[in-house]
Amino acid sequence: MDETEPEVVISIRRLRNQFGSQVVHENLDLDIYRGEILGVVGGSGTGKSVLLRTIVGLNLLAAGSVTVLGDNILNERHQPNDDAEARWGVMFQDGALFSSLTVRENVEVPMRTVEGLDPDIRRALADLKISMVGLPYLAGDKYPSELSGGMRKRAGLARALALDPQIVFLDEPTAGLDPIGAAEFDLLIRGLSRALGLTVFLVTHDLDTLHAVCDRIAVLAERRVLVTGTMQEMLSVDHPWVHEYFNGPRARAALETKETTTGPIRN
Amino acid sequence: MATGRPGTDSCCSVEDVKLNIFRMNVSASPNIEIESTEFEVTVTMRGVFSLPDVTELVASLSTLPVDRPMQIDMAGVTRLDTAAAWALTTLSARFEAAGQRVEIKGLGAGPQSLLRTVADAMPKPTEEQMSPLTLTDRLAGLGEAVAGAMKFLLALVGYFGLFLAGLARSLRHPSEFRLTALIHHCEEVGVKAVPIVALMAFLIGVVLAFQGSTQLRQFGAEVFVVDLIAISILRELGILLTSIIVAGRTASAFTAAIGSMKMREEIDAMRTLGIDPAMSLFVPRILALVIMLPILGLIANLMGLLGGGLMAWIELGISPAMFSTRLIDGTDISHVTVGMVKAPVFALIIGVVGCHAGMQVKSNAESLGRMTSTAVVTAIFAVIVADALFSIFFAQIGM
Numbered sequence: 308m309d310e311t312e313p314e315v316v317i318s319i320r321r322l323r324n325q326f327g328s329q330v331v332h333e334n335l336d337l338d339i340y341r342g343e344i345l346g347v348v349g350g351s352g353t354g355k356s357v358l359l360r361t362i363v364g365l366n367l368l369a370a371g372s373v374t375v376l377g378d379n380i381l382n383e384r385h386q387p388n389d390d391a392e393a394r395w396g397v398m399f400q401d402g403a404l405f406s407s408l409t410v411r412e413n414v415e416v417p418m419r420t421v422e423g424l425d426p427d428i429r430r431a432l433a434d435l436k437i438s439m440v441g442l443p444y445l446a447g448d449k450y451p452s453e454l455s456g457g458m459r460k461r462a463g464l465a466r467a468l469a470l471d472p473q474i475v476f477l478d479e480p481t482a483g484l485d486p487i488g489a490a491e492f493d494l495l496i497r498g499l500s501r502a503l504g505l506t507v508f509l510v511t512h513d514l515d516t517l518h519a520v521c522d523r524i525a526v527l528a529e530r531r532v533l534v535t536g537t538m539q540e541m542l543s544v545d546h547p548w549v550h551e552y553f554n555g556p557r558a559r560a561a562l563e564t565k566e567t568t569t570g571p572i573r574n
Numbered sequence: 575m576a577t578g579r580p581g582t583d584s585c586c587s588v589e590d591v592k593l594n595i596f597r598m599n600v601s602a603s604p605n606i607e608i609e610s611t612e613f614e615v616t617v618t619m620r621g622v623f624s625l626p627d628v629t630e631l632v633a634s635l636s637t638l639p640v641d642r643p644m645q646i647d648m649a650g651v652t653r654l655d656t657a658a659a660w661a662l663t664t665l666s667a668r669f670e671a672a673g674q675r676v677e678i679k680g681l682g683a684g685p686q687s688l689l690r691t692v693a694d695a696m697p698k699p700t701e702e703q704m705s706p707l708t709l710t711d712r713l714a715g716l717g718e719a720v721a722g723a724m725k726f727l728l729a730l731v732g733y734f735g736l737f738l739a740g741l742a743r744s745l746r747h748p749s750e751f752r753l754t755a756l757i758h759h760c761e762e763v764g765v766k767a768v769p770i771v772a773l774m775a776f777l778i779g780v781v782l783a784f785q786g787s788t789q790l791r792q793f794g795a796e797v798f799v800v801d802l803i804a805i806s807i808l809r810e811l812g813i814l815l816t817s818i819i820v821a822g823r824t825a826s827a828f829t830a831a832i833g834s835m836k837m838r839e840e841i842d843a844m845r846t847l848g849i850d851p852a853m854s855l856f857v858p859r860i861l862a863l864v865i866m867l868p869i870l871g872l873i874a875n876l877m878g879l880l881g882g883g884l885m886a887w888i889e890l891g892i893s894p895a896m897f898s899t900r901l902i903d904g905t906d907i908s909h910v911t912v913g914m915v916k917a918p919v920f921a922l923i924i925g926v927v928g929c930h931a932g933m934q935v936k937s938n939a940e941s942l943g944r945m946t947s948t949a950v951v952t953a954i955f956a957v958i959v960a961d962a963l964f965s966i967f968f969a970q971i972g973m
Contacts, residue, residue, distance in 0.1 A: 444698060471624065
């Protein structure tokens with residue numbers, strides 16, 4: 308990675324989200340830099356997924372501004388901008404694959420928007436993406452219902468990566484996976500992010516993922532981003548929730564695991 | 575393209591392949607120069623290479639001759655995405671397969687790692703077992719379908735048995751019987767179906783009277799329209815059409831309700847808690863149908879006669895008094911019996927098919943939708959088949 312001045316790819320300023328009288332975010336500020344993997348954590352109901360949905364334009368914000376790659380998403384909210392959509396990919400919790408299409412067809416869906424792309428090449432590229440996320444070749448012919456949860460997530464990631472986006476949003480990528488599958492997924496995310504120069508916005512609860520994958524962590528609490536920083540910086544934050552989260556017994560265990568396996572995980 | 579024909583002299587043929595692709599936000603349009611000598615092919619790439627251009631990239635690279643080593647100069651490449659990396663990897667693989675050396679130079683660290691990742695991830699197609707269908711395969715397929723149908727029938731009989739066992743059990747242990755559920759389902763499948771069934775039967779009566787009168791008038795036999803209406807509605811149409819409507823309404827509702835419980839593992843939870851799904855789910859539902867379908871059939875009979883009588887009065891001037899006299903004199907009570915006897919049987923068919931289909935739902939939403947529509951189709955089909963069998967039976971015993 309270049310060690311030059313980091314470029315801001317997503318900039319959120321004074322964001323407010325509310326549903327009826329319930330305010331989810333208030334005066335939320337967050338910057339995401341090119342090439343980094345940002346992990347977003349927070350207690351249940353602090354609006355992690357809402358934040359993700361707001362950035363990708365699925366959720367209407369009440370106030371503030373969200374700028375993605377220099378474009379204010381508010382301006383293009385109701386007229387989907389092909390170009391903007393090609394620059395980010397979203398992986399939903401359970402993959403959100405189209406159930407009537409095979410995995411390969413699912414990955415081909417975004418590529419169909421590219422004019423003049425030869426169908427054979429599109430098919431070959433879809434196979435490449437399926438292979439890049441670590442799925443076997445024959446998985447391409449399967450329907451989502453025939454796949455396990457972990458494979459569905461991988462297929463969802465393959466679809467998110469179909470157009471070589473600059474930013475990838477991952478919603479709970481390791482939720483519901485067994486520890487081995489989760490660790491493999493962590494490695495996959497990190498490896499792909501480095502190889503493709505991806506910026507990753509990752510919502511997670513998984514402390515192991517935070518340790519293994521994230522360059523920087525943003526903590527959502529009290530309706531805003533309470534603090535951002537590396538894992539080491541998180542350990543010394545004295546906000547009660549943050550302290551409990553990163554110094555609790557599970558966090559300690561995750562930290563120890565990471566320290567003993569630093570080599571392979573960090574590549 | 576004349577690219578790369580081995581020159582007879584030592585001089586090289588040069589060909590520029592310009593890709594003129596319009597693309598927003600791309601400052602440098604991609605550009606490839608292919609230079610081919612007797613000993614080597616040199617490809618010089620400049621600009622941004624990404625997905626929209628990959629078709630042309632592949633087209634211009636596919637014509638390169640593989641009988642000499644290749645050099646790719648990528649110093650001028652500002653951006654490379656996986657699609658372009660795939661095209662280059664495919665090209666390299668083609669040259670290497672032909673035993674030629676490929677050298678890629680001038681590549682930045684980022685694209686290089688991308689190229690390596692893509693090369694590592696290149697899918698290795700597994701041979702698909704797609705042998706052509708032989709006659710034996712077709713015969714085997716037919717046999718499987720027949721065996722599957724037999725299995726399905728057997729499963730339906732099994733569910734009927736579960737229902738009977740549950741019913742017998744609730745006779746011996748009345749406390750286990752779910753009366754509240756039964757009443758609830760009676761309301762759902764019976765009371766709430768009354769408007770649609772009544773309207774349907776009324777309109778069928780109207781149609782029969784109208785069609786019958788226009789035909790019978792030619793023979794001056796208008797008065798027989800009463801017999802036509804009475805026999806066809808009481809014997810066949812009243813109960814058959816009611817069953818079809820109920821099959822559409824209720825079989826799907828049973829499948830959807832039981833299927834969604836199956837999907838969310840509620841049925842498994844019931845089993846672990848020692849609750850018998852047959853007792854708590856099937857018995858109240860099927861029993862409610864068995865009780866309510868004859869009542870619905872009776873309502874349909876009455877409404878059909880009412881519609882027919884009304885139309886006969888308007889169209890043929892057969893007064894209500896004359897209609898009822900003719901109805902009572904000319905129509906044997908056996909027609910009503912024949913019609914009503916079928917109702918509980920149809921109810922059992924609809925209920926068993928609906929419950930069975932619900933239990934076949936897997937853990938995904940598609941199977942729920944598929945089984946719901948299967949249940950409706952199967953129930954209607956089975957009801958019509960049963961009706962045909964009844965017709966033959968009653969004809970044989972002379973009723």
